[in-house]
Amino acid sequence: MNQIVIREAYQTEYPQIGEMMVQVYSSLEGFPQQEEMPEYYEMLLNVGDLTEKEHxxxxxxxxxxxxxxxVVFIKEMSDYGSEGAATSVLNACGFRLLAVDHQHQGKGVGKKLVAYCLEKGRVLKRERLIIHSTKPMKLAWAMYEKMGFVRNEALDVSKEEIQVYGFNYYY
Known part of the structure; x- marks a missing residue:
């Protein structure tokens, strides 16, 4: 593996990123499939649309x-775009939809993306960074906990398709 470079995505890359996210999420064992959550997968495919929000x-x-x-980084939680309490948390940032292409998994790419987001939050002088995960994302979940994220049940969201668990990283 060469040196991993992280930068803001170009608009022209959004379709490729969306397709990668669909492939990654749909391959998670136990994660709802496209026919079970069509709106979610449509959002993944059109991930670039999320950048229409200011933060x-x-x-x-x-x-x-x-x-x-x-990864999708959110400077202000009011633009986080999820159900539940997360969007009302002040002086916090977050990230969503972290995905690593199948051929690059297990090489530390996800950890580097998380560290990148943590540094962005530190530069913004936020008190905490908020994320959500699910049980089928067990590898990511373990990585988050090793990196210092702590479960926060107040941020949990229950959807009929899947339970979503909230985490905080406190600076």
């Missing part, structure tokens, strides 16, 4: 100029 940006991890992974 939302997409960032890519590049390995040899290939998109190895991506």
């Amino acid at each position: 939302v940006s997409i960032h890519v991890a590049l390995d040899d100029d290939q998109i190895a992974g991506a």
Whole structure:
């Protein structure tokens, strides 16, 4: 693996990022499939639309100029775009939809994307960074906890398709 470079995604990369996210999420064992959550998968496919909100940006991890992974970073939680209490938390940032392309998994790309988001939050002088995860995302969940994220049940969201669990990282 070459040096991973992380930068803000170009608009022209949004469709490729969306397709990668659909592939990654639909392959998670136990995660609802496209027919079970069509609106969610439509949102993934059109992930670039999320950047229409003022405080939302997409960032890519590049390995040899290939998109190895991506994440959606949210500077202000009011633009987080989820159900539940997370959108009302002040002085916090967050990230959503972290995905690592299948051929780049297990190489530390996800960890580098998380560290990148944590640094962005630190620069913004936020008190905490908020994320959500699910049980089928067990590898990511373990990584988050090793990196210092703490479960916060007050941020949990229960959807009929799947339970979504909230986490905080306190600066």
